[in-house]
Amino acid sequence: MRRLAALAFLALTACAFGAPEPIKLGMFASLTGKQAYFGETNSRGASFAVEEINAAGGLLGRKVELLIEDTRSTPGEAATSAKKLLHRDHVVALVSGTASSPALEVAPLCQAAGVPLVAATATNPRVTETGDFIFRACFADPFQGTVLARFAKDRLHARRVAVVIANGSAYSVGLAKYFRERFTADGGEIVAEPKYSEGEKDFRAQLTAIRAAKPDAVFASGDYLESALLCVQARALGLTMPFFGGDTWDATALVELGGKAVEGGYFTAHFSPEARDPAVQSFVARFEKRFGLKPDTGMSLGYDAVMLLADAIKRAGTTDGRAMRDALAATKDFAGVTGRITIDAQRNAAKSAAIFTIRDGKFVYLESVDPR
Amino acid sequence: MTEFLQQLLNGISLGAIFALIALGYTMVYGVLRFINFAHADVFMVGSFVGYYAGKLVPEHSIWGGLFVLALAMIACAVLGVVIERLAYRPLRGGPTLNVLITAIGVSLLLENLGQFVFGATPRPFPELFPVTTYDFGGVFISSNQLVVIGVTLLLLFALRFIVMRTKIGTAMRAVSMNKQAASLVGINNDLVISFTFALGSALAAAGGILYALNYPSIDPLMGVLPGLKAFVAAVLGGIGNIPGAALGGMLLGIVETFVNGSEWSTYKDAIAFALLILILLFRPAGLLGRYVKEKV
Numbered sequence: 001m002r003r004l005a006a007l008a009f010l011a012l013t014a015c016a017f018g019a020p021e022p023i024k025l026g027m028f029a030s031l032t033g034k035q036a037y038f039g040e041t042n043s044r045g046a047s048f049a050v051e052e053i054n055a056a057g058g059l060l061g062r063k064v065e066l067l068i069e070d071t072r073s074t075p076g077e078a079a080t081s082a083k084k085l086l087h088r089d090h091v092v093a094l095v096s097g098t099a100s101s102p103a104l105e106v107a108p109l110c111q112a113a114g115v116p117l118v119a120a121t122a123t124n125p126r127v128t129e130t131g132d133f134i135f136r137a138c139f140a141d142p143f144q145g146t147v148l149a150r151f152a153k154d155r156l157h158a159r160r161v162a163v164v165i166a167n168g169s170a171y172s173v174g175l176a177k178y179f180r181e182r183f184t185a186d187g188g189e190i191v192a193e194p195k196y197s198e199g200e201k202d203f204r205a206q207l208t209a210i211r212a213a214k215p216d217a218v219f220a221s222g223d224y225l226e227s228a229l230l231c232v233q234a235r236a237l238g239l240t241m242p243f244f245g246g247d248t249w250d251a252t253a254l255v256e257l258g259g260k261a262v263e264g265g266y267f268t269a270h271f272s273p274e275a276r277d278p279a280v281q282s283f284v285a286r287f288e289k290r291f292g293l294k295p296d297t298g299m300s301l302g303y304d305a306v307m308l309l310a311d312a313i314k315r316a317g318t319t320d321g322r323a324m325r326d327a328l329a330a331t332k333d334f335a336g337v338t339g340r341i342t343i344d345a346q347r348n349a350a351k352s353a354a355i356f357t358i359r360d361g362k363f364v365y366l367e368s369v370d371p372r
Numbered sequence: 373m374t375e376f377l378q379q380l381l382n383g384i385s386l387g388a389i390f391a392l393i394a395l396g397y398t399m400v401y402g403v404l405r406f407i408n409f410a411h412a413d414v415f416m417v418g419s420f421v422g423y424y425a426g427k428l429v430p431e432h433s434i435w436g437g438l439f440v441l442a443l444a445m446i447a448c449a450v451l452g453v454v455i456e457r458l459a460y461r462p463l464r465g466g467p468t469l470n471v472l473i474t475a476i477g478v479s480l481l482l483e484n485l486g487q488f489v490f491g492a493t494p495r496p497f498p499e500l501f502p503v504t505t506y507d508f509g510g511v512f513i514s515s516n517q518l519v520v521i522g523v524t525l526l527l528l529f530a531l532r533f534i535v536m537r538t539k540i541g542t543a544m545r546a547v548s549m550n551k552q553a554a555s556l557v558g559i560n561n562d563l564v565i566s567f568t569f570a571l572g573s574a575l576a577a578a579g580g581i582l583y584a585l586n587y588p589s590i591d592p593l594m595g596v597l598p599g600l601k602a603f604v605a606a607v608l609g610g611i612g613n614i615p616g617a618a619l620g621g622m623l624l625g626i627v628e629t630f631v632n633g634s635e636w637s638t639y640k641d642a643i644a645f646a647l648l649i650l651i652l653l654f655r656p657a658g659l660l661g662r663y664v665k666e667k668v
Contacts, residue, residue: 033593036492167638195637199597201587204382205632212375225494229587236505236514237378257496257589 026085029097033073041298042097049306078102100124145178158216166222228258385517387625393602394617412599413482418577426498437500452573486592610661
């Protein structure tokens with residue numbers, strides 16, 4: 001009888017060894033609701049990365065599984081999604097497929113659980129300031145704000161700028177703050193700073209106030225959707241000065257929604273599918289073959305976020321939280337599709353930003369700006 | 373002065389849209405004494421019908437635009453009747469609270485079905501009517517804003533005419549006063565209620581199209597915010613009262629715009645709602661509403 005039990009035990013463990021458990025990665029993403037754009041593109045890029053990792057034999061001899069939870073673009077929902085992934089599914093690491101505000105909800109949970117989090121598109125500095133388990137695959141807003149301020153001064157020759165802020169969006173408020181700091185330090189003047197609630201569609205009141213202030217250029221720090229409508233209404237109110245924005249502008253929908261009104265606008269970007277780097281070209285080709293469309297910024301950052309994690313797991317040789325954390329922190333010159341990534345002391349990806357302009361409905365690359 | 377006039381104009385064009393949606397809330401309330409929370413989502417469906425119908429007609433043509441507007445109004449009228457038939461009629465005669473909760477259910481159903489069918493990402497709305505901007509000495513107004521104000525006024529008077537001057541309007545008023553007595557004198561309650569829903573939903577569709585023309589990005593959750601504002605406008609003007617809804621919408625739009633253009637834009641909603649509370653403290657039935665004593 002005892003022998004039988006021992007045999008059964010052996011058979012069971014043999015089974016377990018025969019098909020090792022997959023490595024579970026979790027992702028919380030805004031797949032529905034107002035910010036569905038981030039969730040959809042980030043998660044598609046992340047899923048593609050997982051497909052490629054598995055096709056190449058997985059990680060540490062195990063398959064990788066990506067569990068995606070929808071945050072529905074609703075405050076509070078990101079924390080719920082992350083709790084499910086952490087405590088029900090026991091994922092070894094998390095990827096954020098959202099803007100900054102939801103990532104800020106989740107960061108303390110990951111820090112407390114000792115599970116590394118890599119944010120794909122959350123650019124607000126407070127995200128990684130939460131603790132030493134929180135990383136990001138994109139550059140942060142202080143850098144982006146500085147780049148934009150320099151660009152406005154040197155290239156647009158703007159001295160008087162109006163800044164439009166989406167109240168309640170950590171991204172927009174933060175970006176506007178870093179822009180203002182740098183721009184005023186360089187001798188520029190912020191002549192108007194109207195605010196609107198996130199998700200608002202009528203900006204005529206704010207634009208009328210801007211018109212009265214007569215700026216040389218307008219910095220729209222909100223997301224692409226609000227910025228597109230802002231530009232349309234600005235042109236209808238007779239405002240002719242250039243408008244520029246941050247990396248959320250890098251969405252084809254900006255041109256679809258904004259049409260002629262966004263022509264001549266400028267924005268910072270993480271990624272260009274036209275980059276001549278052969279690794280990027282190969283990525284674009286593989287992606288197009290798989291999905292029939294060119295990868296955009298969100299997809300590329302989602303891809304890089306998972307690849308950064310995979311690289312760290314490979315180097316750590318284990319899925320232990322602390323070991324992965326240390327490996328992530330030691331990332332140096334990682335060849336991501338969005339550029340060479342080195343994780344700096346603040347756990348941000350130090351890499352260059354590109355500046356694009358909109359010409360004939362297309363995004364045209366202007367220049368790259370290196371960190372500091 | 374230019375800035376003041378411009379803001380006033382901005383406020384009126386925003387208020388006209390609130391007014392248009394508020395008319396639907398107020399009408400259903402007038403006849404059935406309950407708030408049709410699904411109204412704001414019918415508004416969304418209207419704009420999506422417009423989005424697809426807009427592909428069938430050339431852009432920037434008046435006839436094409438009017439065709440799309442009419443098609444969306446008809447489609448939503450049918451939708452309104454179907455919603456009433458399936459979700460509200462089986463509960464008629466029961467406690468009002470049940471219908472109210474069902475209305476919230478229908479609203480959530482439409483929002484989630486919308487995300488399932490259309491996808492959650494916002495999409496651009498075509499320019500149906502020819503677009504030009506008029507410049508009155510520094511005060512700019514776009515043709516779309518004029519269309520909104522014009523159509524709102526037109527529908528307001530048409531509605532007033534239907535309710536006050538036609539046979540079906542008389543029947544609506546009779547049903548709103550007393551359902552039992554109305555059926556005793558030979559009024560078909562079901563027909564009148566169906567008609568009310570058809571009319572209210574057609575107005576929502578018109579609102580949806582005009583809103584999308586002015587803010588050309590539509591998504592399945594676009595009805596939530598304007599729906600809430602329009603509901604507030606209807607209460608402000610005196611719910612159940614047609615000119616009241618128009619007045620409430622205008623007032624809310626203008627106040628919002630002036631707050632938005634000022635330093636206190638962050639407190640926009642707080643100020644708008646504080647105004648509502650203040651007015652309701654002094655006029656509990658709303659601006660144009662009449663206080664009705666319940667008979668025991």
